[in-house]
Amino acid sequence: MTRHLAEYSQWRRAPGPCYDFASAPQKQKSGHIGEDCTMLRGKWLTAFFGLMLAIAGGGQALAQGTIKVAYTDPLSGPFAQIGDANLKQMQYIIDYINSKGGALGKKFELVPFDNKSQPSDALIALKSATDQNMPFIMQCSGSNIAAALIDGVNKHNDRNPDNRIIYLNCGAVAPELTNEQCSFWHFRFDLHAGMKAEVMVRALPKETTKVYLINQDYLFGQSVQREVKNYLGKLRPDIQVVGDELIPLGKIKDFSPYITKIKASGAQALLTGNWGPDMNLLIKAGIDAGADLRYYTFYAHLAGGPTAIGAGGDNRVLAVMSYGENVAPEIGNKEAEAFTNGFREKHKFDFSAAGFRTIFEYLQAAVNKAGSVEPAKVATAMEDLTVKDFLGFDTKMRKEDHQIISEYFVGTFKKGVKYDAEGTGLGWATSATILAKDIDQPNTCKMKRPGA
Numbered sequence: 001m002t003r004h005l006a007e008y009s010q011w012r013r014a015p016g017p018c019y020d021f022a023s024a025p026q027k028q029k030s031g032h033i034g035e036d037c038t039m040l041r042g043k044w045l046t047a048f049f050g051l052m053l054a055i056a057g058g059g060q061a062l063a064q065g066t067i068k069v070a071y072t073d074p075l076s077g078p079f080a081q082i083g084d085a086n087l088k089q090m091q092y093i094i095d096y097i098n099s100k101g102g103a104l105g106k107k108f109e110l111v112p113f114d115n116k117s118q119p120s121d122a123l124i125a126l127k128s129a130t131d132q133n134m135p136f137i138m139q140c141s142g143s144n145i146a147a148a149l150i151d152g153v154n155k156h157n158d159r160n161p162d163n164r165i166i167y168l169n170c171g172a173v174a175p176e177l178t179n180e181q182c183s184f185w186h187f188r189f190d191l192h193a194g195m196k197a198e199v200m201v202r203a204l205p206k207e208t209t210k211v212y213l214i215n216q217d218y219l220f221g222q223s224v225q226r227e228v229k230n231y232l233g234k235l236r237p238d239i240q241v242v243g244d245e246l247i248p249l250g251k252i253k254d255f256s257p258y259i260t261k262i263k264a265s266g267a268q269a270l271l272t273g274n275w276g277p278d279m280n281l282l283i284k285a286g287i288d289a290g291a292d293l294r295y296y297t298f299y300a301h302l303a304g305g306p307t308a309i310g311a312g313g314d315n316r317v318l319a320v321m322s323y324g325e326n327v328a329p330e331i332g333n334k335e336a337e338a339f340t341n342g343f344r345e346k347h348k349f350d351f352s353a354a355g356f357r358t359i360f361e362y363l364q365a366a367v368n369k370a371g372s373v374e375p376a377k378v379a380t381a382m383e384d385l386t387v388k389d390f391l392g393f394d395t396k397m398r399k400e401d402h403q404i405i406s407e408y409f410v411g412t413f414k415k416g417v418k419y420d421a422e423g424t425g426l427g428w429a430t431s432a433t434i435l436a437k438d439i440d441q442p443n444t445c446k447m448k449r450p451g452a
Contacts, residue, residue, distance in 0.1 A: 066109035067102065067373055069094075069168075069363075070129035070137040072122050072145075075114035078250040079141060079276040085303035086140050086170070087112055089353035092343050097360045103367035108360065117141070117250065119148035126152050130165055135373045136363070138168045140190075141275070143220035146172030153185045157375070157450075164375040168359055174223040178401040182445035184379060187402045189359045190322065193220065193273065193298075195439055196408070197227035199320045200271060200296050201235050203410045203432060208294075210242045212267035214258060216278055217246035224273030224298070242267050250278060255285035263291050275299040280308035287312035294318070301411060301428055303349040306421035309413060314426055317413040323354035324411040324428035325419040327391065336390050340419075350421050358389045358406070362397060376450055395436060401445035405436045 071090060073083035090110055098107040111134065113125035122145045129137050139149055149167050157164040169177065169188040173196065178188050191199075204211070213228060215221035225246065232239050242265040245258070252258075262270060270293050274282055283295050287309065294316050300309065301319040309317055325344070328336035336354075343351040362382060369385075370377035383399040395406040411428030413421070420427040 066107050067104075067367065068109050068111050068129075068132070068134040068136075070111050070113060070125060070134050072113040072115045072125035072137065072139050073141045074117040075112065077116050079117050081304045082141055082276050082302060083114075085349055086353065086356070088347060089343065089351060090138075090356050092346070092351075093353070093357045093360055096339070096357070097364055100364075103364045104371070104373070108363075115139075115145060117145070119145045122149055123152050126156070126165070130156055130160070130163055133163055134165065135375050135378070136166050136168055138170050138359070140169070140171030142218075143172040143174035143177060143223065144218050146174070146177055147181060147219060150177065150181055150183050150186050154183055157185055161450075166375045166379055168363070170356060170359055172220070174219045175227065176219070176223070178403040179444045182401045182443075182447050184402075184447055184449050185375065187362075187379075187382060187397060187404075189355055189362070189404045191406070191408055191439065192403065193223040194227040194230075195441055196273075196298055196320045197224060198231045198235070198441070199408055199410060199432075199434055199439070200228065200298070201231040202434075203296065203318060203320070204236060204239070204269065208268050209238060210240050210265070210267050211269045211271050212243035212262045212265055213241060214243075214245050214247060214262075214270065214272050214274065214282065216249045216274055218249050221246060221249070221273055228271055228273075247274075247278065250276070252278065252281065255282045256289060258282065259285045259289045259291055262286070262293065263289070267293065269294045269296055271296045273298045275302065276304075280304055283313065283317060284308045284310070287316075296320075300413065301350070301352055301421070303352075304422075306350070306413065306424050306426065309426075310424060311426065313413050315412060315414045318431070319411045319413070319428065321352065321409050321411050321428070322406070323352055323391075324409060324430060325350050325352075325421070326411075326417045326427055327409060327430055329418050330430050331391065333391055336392075339390060344419075348422070350419075354390060355406075358387065358395060358404070361387050361389070393436065398443075401443040401447065403443065405440050407436055408434045408439055410434075 073086055074080050075083045094108050094110055102108055115122040115125055126137060146169055153165055153167045167186045171190050173190055173192045175192040175194045213225060215225045279299055286293055296318050298320050300317050301321050301324060325340050328340055340351045366378045366382040367373055369381040382397055386396045389395050393407040395404060397404055409430050410432035412431045413426050414429050415426050417427035417429045
């Protein structure tokens with residue numbers, strides 16, 4: 001293309017006889033040089049600009065063939081199991097949404113990028129997505145990465161009003177992200193750590209009076225540490241925190257020294273927001289050591305967790321979760337149970353990502369409402385949108401801070417359930433259901449809107 005533009009410029013400047021794009025002389029008819037050149041140049045201009053329009057139109061048509069959604073999470077490294085599980089569940093959900101018509105008659109297409117659990121790699125993924133004019137990017141794992149993405153999306157959208165992008169947050173839950181760092185371009189589709197911490201503390205039985213906290217030493221883990229202690233003080237001042245530690249993210253391979261300290265502390269319960277190997281190895285070490293503990297977690301139900309816990313975790317591990325495979329049969333929802341079973345038939349790990357389906361149902365509704373995939377229009381359409389999720393519960397995307405308000409569950413890992421987890425013979429029985437109206441919390445967001 002650069003060569004043709006240069007040749008066009010050279011031809012246009014050439015004096016005397018007419019030249020083609022390669023500057024080859026044309027045969028002339030005496031007395032008609034000016035007329036022939038004008039006609040020839042007109043034809044070349046028509047052809048040239050026709051070519052430009054064809055190229056532009058072809059690119060636009062290609063872009064409009066599907067609605068592309070970038071997805072960036074760890075697909076390699078110590079947390080790859082979580083990213084891979086997310087990817088498989090998202091694709092299953094997208095296939096379902098597309099079978100129901102997609103949005104505006106177009107199908108959604110998921111485009112994965114490996115961020116290796118590094119903010120810098122997530123920003124590279126964002127750059128690649130915007131270079132390809134993708135209107136949406138999703139990320140679930142790592143609030144430090146989410147913070148970098150929010151900042152990156154804000155800056156990109158400010159500088160490129162004709163190529164904006166929306167960040168759909170599917171699991172990065174530091175409260176700061178929808179409070180002091182809230183953004184018009186960021187929507188969170190999972191409860192934040194403060195909400196989850198309140199659910200966790202309310203799940204503690206009255207006889208529990210001593211707890212130990214272990215969390216990952218980065219934005220999310222620090223948020224969990226702060227929020228759990230906050231709600232212990234508000235709701236259970238009778239409970240003593242006998243240990244409180246932050247560990248380096250993804251670095252600890254042997255948690256037995258931590259278990260030794262926990263046992264010596266007299267703690268009856270371990271409270272943790274750890275995820276991935278930091279959760280799996282921690283609980284496995286405790287069970288292997290025979291620690292007399294109950295484990296209260298945010299993420300024990302995710303891929304790899306049940307296998308790591310094993311039979312020794314019977315009735316000792318609880319998870320604060322958006323969905324467990326036994327929720328649907330417990331409430332008698334046949335459609336949700338069939339949807340879950342469809343995933344179980346294809347994969348060797350549990351379907352836990354009901355929230356991902358909610359994301360794409362919101363996106364589908366917002367795009368159809370906006371009549372466009374233009375991010376500003378979609379973002380506006382998504383604000384205060386209400387969607388009944390696949391379990392039949394009402395959910396709402398709160399306009400003030402772009403935080404979803406939805407139901408949540410507490411699951412206990414035990415025998416005797418309809419669906420076991422990862423072939424362990426144990427599964428997640430629902431021990432508590434918290435409705436959206438009971439989970440809402442105030443926010444401090446002061447959102448800057450486009451054009452404000």
